[in-house]
Every structure is written in C-alpha cells, then in structure tokens.
Amino acid sequence: MDPNDLLKMLDLDGKPPDTADTGVIVTDAARSDTPGNASPTALAVDAWGLRRGRDLVAESDRLKGAVTDEFAAADFFAAGFDPDPRLVEACADPRRHQFVAQLLDSPEYRALHAATHLDDTAAAIAATHFAEQFANLKKEDGTGHTDGVTAGGTPGDEMATLRAVGRAVAAAGTEVSELHEAAGALGLGPGSPGSNDPRAVADLFRRVRGDPTLRRICELAGRFRRVAQSKQRVKQTHGLDDVVGVEPGGEVGRLLPVELSRLMVPELELDTLRRIVERQAACREHHAVEPVGKGPVIIAIDESGSMEGEKAHTAKALALALAWVARHQRRWCALVAYSGDSGERLLALPPGRWDESSLMDWLAAFIGRGSDIDVPVREMPRMYADLKAPPGVTDLVFVTDAKCRLPVEVKNHFLKWKAGAKARLVTLVVGNDPGDLAHVSDEAHAVRSLTPDADAVGRVLSL
Secondary structure, X not given: OOHHHHHHHOOOOXXXXXXXXXXXXXXXXXXXXXXXXXXXXXXXXOHHHHHHHHHHHHHOHHHHHOOOOHHHHHHHHHHHHOOOOOEOOOEOOHHHHHHHHHHHHOHHHHHHHHHHOOOHHHHHHHHHHHHHHHHHHHHHOXXXXXXXXXXXXXXXXXXXXXXXHHHHHHHHHHHHHHHHHHHHHOOOOOOOOOOOOHHHHHHHHHHHHOOHHHHHHHHHHHHHHHHHHHHHHHOOOOOOOEEXXXXXXXOHHHEOHHHHHHOOOHHHHHHHHHHHHOOOEEEEEEEOOOOOOOOOEEEEEEOEHHHOOHHHHHHXXXXXXXXXXXXXXXXXXXXXXXXXXXXXXXXEEOOOOOOHHHHHHHHHOOOOEOOOOOOOOOOHHHHHHHOOOOOOOEEEEEEEOXXXXXOHHHHHHHHHHHHHOOEEEEEEEEOOOOEOHXXXXXXXXXXXXXXXXXXXXXHHHOO
C-alpha cells in the first residue's frame, strides 16, 4: 500500500468533504464567497481536526441542537484537544473568532485545558459546552444567522462574550471532572490499561451519567481514593536505595558536596557547623520501598435491606478505592456482595484491565434481603475457591451494619480456613457493635458512618 492509498482510506487526501451527502449543517459563512485569506475555522485546524469536527456533529444530538456546523465543531474540539491551539488572522465567522479568542485568553480555560488536551473524550465534552454557549450567545445578539455578527455588521458585545465563555468553561469543567472521577473509579484512569480507548471511556461515562446510583458511587470513590493515595505514601519505608531530593538535616554522611566544601572555608566553617548541629544543613533525601509478597484483596459488602441507599453507596465506593489500592500494588482483587442466605454476587478484578461493564453491573445491583449473618463467614472458603483467588497473604475486608451472632462450628471453621489461607480480616460495622465478628476478625471497628476521614476507614485504605 502506498502513502496515497493510506491517505484515501483515512479520508485525508486533501479533498474538501462533500457536505451535501453527509447531512452536516453548513453555515451561511461557510457557503458565502469569503476573501481568500479568510479561514472557515477560527483556529488553525488540520485535516484530522476537520474530520473530527464533522464526526462530532454527526454523532452528537446536542451539537445538532445547537445548530453547529463542522467548522465550528472543529474549532471547539481543537480548543480542548490541541496542546497549543492557535488563532488564525481572519475567520469567515467573526463572531466565532471573537468567542474563541476570548476563550483562549481566559485563565479558567487554561486550567480546563490542562485536563482536556490530548484527551478525545474530555475534549468532545468541552466542545459540546462551548458550542451550546456560543449558540446561546448568538441568540442574545438578536440574530438567527450563523454569520456571528450583530445587526450593525460588527462582532457582538465583549462582555456578553466573556459571560458566555465563563459559563461554557464552568459547565465543561464540571462534566470533565465527573468524567475523570468515573474513569478513575472504574479502572480507566490515567496510565491504567484501556485508558487510551476513547470509545470505551465515552461509553463508560454515558452509562455513569445516566445512572444516579453509579454517579453517586463514583463521586464518593474519588474521595476515598484520595485518602488511599495519602495513606499509601505514608507507608513507604526509608532507607538508602534511592536519592529523591534534598532535605534539612544534620547527618554528615548525607551532606551535599556544597556543605562539605563550606567546612573548608574558614569564614564559613563555624556557620556550617552550627547548621549541622541544628539540623538545618542541606542533606540528600533517600527512600526505599521494601517489596513484600502479597496475595489477593477481597472486599465483602453487606447488601441486606438495612444497607440500602447511602450506606450501600458509601460501602461500594470504599470497595472501589480498595480495588484501586490493590491494582497499584499489582494484586488480584475480588468484590463480593452478600445478603445472608438470599444471594450473592462475585466479581474478580485481575491486576490487568478490568471488565468495566461487569463492574458497573455489580455496582448498580442491590440484593436487598438478608438473614442473621449478612457477611459471608460461612461461605467465604467456598467463595475463595469459586473466585480462583491466587495463593498468598490475603487481605479480607467485611463491611456490614449488622451485629452478627456466629454459631461455634461456623466460627471455628472460618478461623481454620483463615489460618490456612494466610488471611487477615478487618471488619467495619456501621452504626452497630461487631458482636461475634470481633472473635473472627484481626481488627473489628465500630463506626458511625463510612466517612473518608474516619480513622477506621483510613486503616482499611492503608492495606
């Protein structure tokens, strides 16, 4: 295949799109005979960007509702996607040129751009909000034309443009934040397997946005994940493996060469000795992480009727944060939803790419029944085998709101299995006493609610 054939397949052969057959809305400005130096776009957009604008209009009902043509869509997408969007000198649509110029100059846009550049899904979301606010701005101008000028033939009011830009950036920032929270919670965050698949990320976000339960769980999971990040950083042990920076100190063996050289200068020697004694001298900062072989992480959530609502949402958000911890530790993870003898749902999450659809199904479902024992003490040995959990030191977490009463034979059987599986159980009991769970748990915590700042929750997130 020669380069020309490849360009033809990618629709990049340099020929303008045939708008008559695609159903794309074309503005009066695009149809009119414009001067040779006037561009149909306000930004410098390449052939791929023009094609992306055409695809966005074809795919998005919101862009069609805003009466957005392919050139405007290409401008708004490029403003979000391109690392360094550049204005052209003259545009066939002066009003759009003014809007985009004000957009690029706003500090709020620059903060938003840091989260959208080179991110296809986030840039498409931002482009939709830019297009909607631009359409509203044209209505405020009192003209139904797409040439983007006022009745006097000049660009519209600058303050009105600034207000429209502010609304667009604020709305886009909110939705992009929700996108990143949802993607991070469900295993498609930056650097995760599958995060470079824009279609998968877009499908995931559409489902989360359309389901209030999933949206609430992902919002809460972001808070728990931030606590988990801080707890995991604190766990690092310090040694002499890696130099990571400079810190004040007084150990002679870690002094920087510049401090040692000052000891050789008579005028600086006493001052340097004073700073060493007071531990204010510049020293190398070392740290080392001790690798420890760890096995699976299993989180079991009580889904009895009493857990319905915010309790269940918070418990599942905590489970997602723990799954994130397991993934960053390259550990196998499993989520278990259980409601006494009324049912169970098991989901394995290997260290690689997760099955996002199955994960969302697990999060959205709720059993809502129950019995005396609403955590799988009796059933955990069987579940462990059904999930095909890999061998190794296992972290097991139970979350329930029930005061459990365990028969002696059930208790003994579980303790025997726990010792054989090298499992460590941490139990969180919401609004109740642990009861007999305290006898089978390595740690049992009674908490009023599962808030991210609770000490017991922090203990669980530091696994």
